[in-house]
Amino acid sequence: MSVPRFWRSLGSRYNLEGTHCTECGEYYYPPRDTCVNCRRLGKIESYKFKGTGEIITYTIIHTAAEGFEEQTPYALAIIKLDEGPSLTAQIVGNPKEVYIGMRVKPVFRKLGEDGERGMIYYGTKFVPAEA
Amino acid sequence: MVSTPNIKEKYALPEGVDLMRDVAIIGVKNTKYGELWNRSLRQLVVEAGIGAIEDAGVSGKDIDALYVGNMSGGRFIEQEHIGALIADYSGLSKNLHVPATRVEAACASGGLALRQGIMNVASGYGDIVVAAGAEKMTDICSSEASSALAAAADREWEGMAGATFPGLYAMIATLHMHKYGTTSEQLAEVAVKNHRNGAHNPIAQYKNQITVEQVLNSVMVADPLHIFDCSPITDGASALVLVPAEEAHKYTDTPIYIRATAQASDTIALHDRRDITTLDATVVAGKRAYEMAKMGPEDIDLVEVHDCFTIAELCAIEDLGFAEKGKGGIVTAEGETAIGGRIPVNTSGGLKACGHPVGATGIKQAVEIVTQLRGEAGGRQVDGAECGMTHNVGGSGATAAVHILSRDR
Amino acid sequence: MTIGIVSYGAYVPRYRIKVEEIARLWGDDAEILKKGLMVHEKSVPDLDEDTATIAVEAARSALARGEFDPARIGAIYTGSESHPYAVKPTSTIVAQALGATPDLTAADFEFACKAGTAAVQACMGLVSSGMIELGLAIGADVSQGAPSDALEYTAAAGGVALVIGRKESELCALIEDTYSFTTDTPDFWRREGRPYPEHGGRFTGEPGYFKHVTNAAKGLLKKLGTTPEDYDYAVFHQPNGKFPTKVAKTLGFRKEQIAPGLVVTKIGNSYSGSCLMGLAATLDQAKPGDRIFVTAFGSGAGSDAFSIKVTDRIEKIRAKAPKVSELLKNPVYLDYGQYAKHKGKIRLA
Numbered sequence: 001m002s003v004p005r006f007w008r009s010l011g012s013r014y015n016l017e018g019t020h021c022t023e024c025g026e027y028y029y030p031p032r033d034t035c036v037n038c039r040r041l042g043k044i045e046s047y048k049f050k051g052t053g054e055i056i057t058y059t060i061i062h063t064a065a066e067g068f069e070e071q072t073p074y075a076l077a078i079i080k081l082d083e084g085p086s087l088t089a090q091i092v093g094n095p096k097e098v099y100i101g102m103r104v105k106p107v108f109r110k111l112g113e114d115g116e117r118g119m120i121y122y123g124t125k126f127v128p129a130e131a
Numbered sequence: 132m133v134s135t136p137n138i139k140e141k142y143a144l145p146e147g148v149d150l151m152r153d154v155a156i157i158g159v160k161n162t163k164y165g166e167l168w169n170r171s172l173r174q175l176v177v178e179a180g181i182g183a184i185e186d187a188g189v190s191g192k193d194i195d196a197l198y199v200g201n202m203s204g205g206r207f208i209e210q211e212h213i214g215a216l217i218a219d220y221s222g223l224s225k226n227l228h229v230p231a232t233r234v235e236a237a238c239a240s241g242g243l244a245l246r247q248g249i250m251n252v253a254s255g256y257g258d259i260v261v262a263a264g265a266e267k268m269t270d271i272c273s274s275e276a277s278s279a280l281a282a283a284a285d286r287e288w289e290g291m292a293g294a295t296f297p298g299l300y301a302m303i304a305t306l307h308m309h310k311y312g313t314t315s316e317q318l319a320e321v322a323v324k325n326h327r328n329g330a331h332n333p334i335a336q337y338k339n340q341i342t343v344e345q346v347l348n349s350v351m352v353a354d355p356l357h358i359f360d361c362s363p364i365t366d367g368a369s370a371l372v373l374v375p376a377e378e379a380h381k382y383t384d385t386p387i388y389i390r391a392t393a394q395a396s397d398t399i400a401l402h403d404r405r406d407i408t409t410l411d412a413t414v415v416a417g418k419r420a421y422e423m424a425k426m427g428p429e430d431i432d433l434v435e436v437h438d439c440f441t442i443a444e445l446c447a448i449e450d451l452g453f454a455e456k457g458k459g460g461i462v463t464a465e466g467e468t469a470i471g472g473r474i475p476v477n478t479s480g481g482l483k484a485c486g487h488p489v490g491a492t493g494i495k496q497a498v499e500i501v502t503q504l505r506g507e508a509g510g511r512q513v514d515g516a517e518c519g520m521t522h523n524v525g526g527s528g529a530t531a532a533v534h535i536l537s538r539d540r
Numbered sequence: 541m542t543i544g545i546v547s548y549g550a551y552v553p554r555y556r557i558k559v560e561e562i563a564r565l566w567g568d569d570a571e572i573l574k575k576g577l578m579v580h581e582k583s584v585p586d587l588d589e590d591t592a593t594i595a596v597e598a599a600r601s602a603l604a605r606g607e608f609d610p611a612r613i614g615a616i617y618t619g620s621e622s623h624p625y626a627v628k629p630t631s632t633i634v635a636q637a638l639g640a641t642p643d644l645t646a647a648d649f650e651f652a653c654k655a656g657t658a659a660v661q662a663c664m665g666l667v668s669s670g671m672i673e674l675g676l677a678i679g680a681d682v683s684q685g686a687p688s689d690a691l692e693y694t695a696a697a698g699g700v701a702l703v704i705g706r707k708e709s710e711l712c713a714l715i716e717d718t719y720s721f722t723t724d725t726p727d728f729w730r731r732e733g734r735p736y737p738e739h740g741g742r743f744t745g746e747p748g749y750f751k752h753v754t755n756a757a758k759g760l761l762k763k764l765g766t767t768p769e770d771y772d773y774a775v776f777h778q779p780n781g782k783f784p785t786k787v788a789k790t791l792g793f794r795k796e797q798i799a800p801g802l803v804v805t806k807i808g809n810s811y812s813g814s815c816l817m818g819l820a821a822t823l824d825q826a827k828p829g830d831r832i833f834v835t836a837f838g839s840g841a842g843s844d845a846f847s848i849k850v851t852d853r854i855e856k857i858r859a860k861a862p863k864v865s866e867l868l869k870n871p872v873y874l875d876y877g878q879y880a881k882h883k884g885k886i887r888l889a
Contacts, residue, residue, distance in 0.1 A: 059356075061295060062352055062354070063277075063293065063353070064293070065298075066278045070888055076302070077354075088402045109591050110590060120624055
């Protein structure tokens, strides 16, 4: 991941900043500039998500993506935020405790880094809401 | 007609849409699929292309256009401009200057190259068109290859979260199991069947038979998917020759006709899908193909589906109407998708056993159907096959291409 | 001039390693170590936690407790001896993650274990001069102890954030005064580019910790004309349990005064977070009107002493963020192999 490419999306990665179409009411995370329902007629504004949601599905990754090797095994989930949209994120903690329907809340963590010399990427992961 | 999930009618094919002229396949060729350490991308495509031209009984100077499906030459061999490279090394550039176009839609690149070739001929622009697909994946290490493949998903919002390609399909599997009671054993049955089929395919990467226990005892990649639930990293190329249907008998006694070509898109990220366990792109492309061919699933004698992971085959047969939603595992475990069963699926061995050189797969699927419909499939022949389907998926389901091929025009 | 604490927030990672487990690896006697150090276990960061993530979590906790607009923060100073970057501030990461950007100043501090209290003093200066309205001072660390070194038994992870302000109605505690005692004493250091610190062994005791803590404490008591009996609680930097217990006794503080803030037993030494963690734990239970005497120590060496008086507002805001005791619930214990993985001691490439 290049530095500018990550930097552009810091607000979304750190603080779950997404968008909202005031025309149809749909919420978008990751943010979209064009409403998929209204297209050109949509009125998009920025929106900061509360961050609470529910696990729709998950997996435990044993063979990691490049840059995530030292984190295995880790839980990866699709989380439906309370406002509606879903996102993909890691679930922090014991991956064996993750289940479909689990309520989660956001935490600030390291997402990855470009080796020992490169940039460190921070962002949002999730933990069980009751923890 | 076909019982598919609730897709609005407006997403179906516009009424009356048909090809301007019918198209037929008159020549096919696959290279060997596998870890081909001593073969380069250009060698593989030239072998497949020349083989298909020979099979068709045409000459290079007759070719009006070349389409080549290739997902990631840039990542796998640091080579872009694949179309020109292939035309050059096939002898189609010097003196002939045949237009060559690379088509990319991740793992559906081959299926889309086929579709572009069909539309070229159907429009009347070209009379003899080659559609090929190729990928050379073993020149980089497997972790780099996995990373290149993960680029088929949403790099910024899936990849950066630590998603791998098996991880995305594993999340489909987890929910499929949760919603429908699908089991790891049922997933394993897909791999077992496809290895059984691959054993009869001379080009297949894996010709060994495996058992459910072997699948379940293999290394876990992304829970619940084991390594034997995943298609391998493969080198290979496939090609075929397309002509107008009315010309086909000039070249061969057994032309295979394109009865439908259909394609559909969906969200790039899995998390944005209407239903994680349904590939709507597959449903819609399938529905469009059935409408175009004026057929239903019951008219299809065999199908090559995109089994990049075992769960993908279950979703595919459900989404294409060969099994009720959620019953793909049961149907598979009961042998209905085996050769000799109700609807043989992936007689080539599928992506799982035949191998998955990503850009080539969509073409290889069509080559397999042509081989079957010609009655030349040997030990894996489906008796009396008249009509077959191919189903090629890009990413976790953002692109789907479905073709229906038939002995009848 | 009124100056004080608007809010505070603490963060401790969920993972722990017991002294027994480290001693098992090196063949040390755990019972002797536990008795000598008065430390039973220490906190360990998760694989994806570092000083920046800990600082952000502590600061977000302070924001939740204080319920103020982050745009009011005019300065963020993060004190640590384990900033993730040698060059590139941790404080900008915190500022962005809090939503405090861009109208503020920010910088990182380093002064061994007292960089956090140095940040508090800097914020006090900016706030009382009127340059800024609110200042955010953070002490956070994922401290490193070399394998088999004595420090490995205590070097822990954690962080505390204090919001400093001057509007009397929003202060949960007044900072009555502060006094520092600083000399050039090389009792502990880490050279640029080296993974683990070096220390002077027993030299870190008398010429380092005890001399500086005692002088800073005595200096502040003299400045204010107070005695240990005027305070309900006292917190001293806690590299282990023994040093603060001993220095408290020397200065004339009772065991009961330091007990609520003596969290080192269960967390270990969270370096820049250590003394502030003791303060946070004390604020978690102090009543309006209670006075707290705080003295931090940083090797190199210096001590910052503070006299703090709790206000009525503490009762209103205390429960809006997790107490230190709540952060210590449900720990997950690691074996040495897992600990080595968490601490990045296993090189994959």
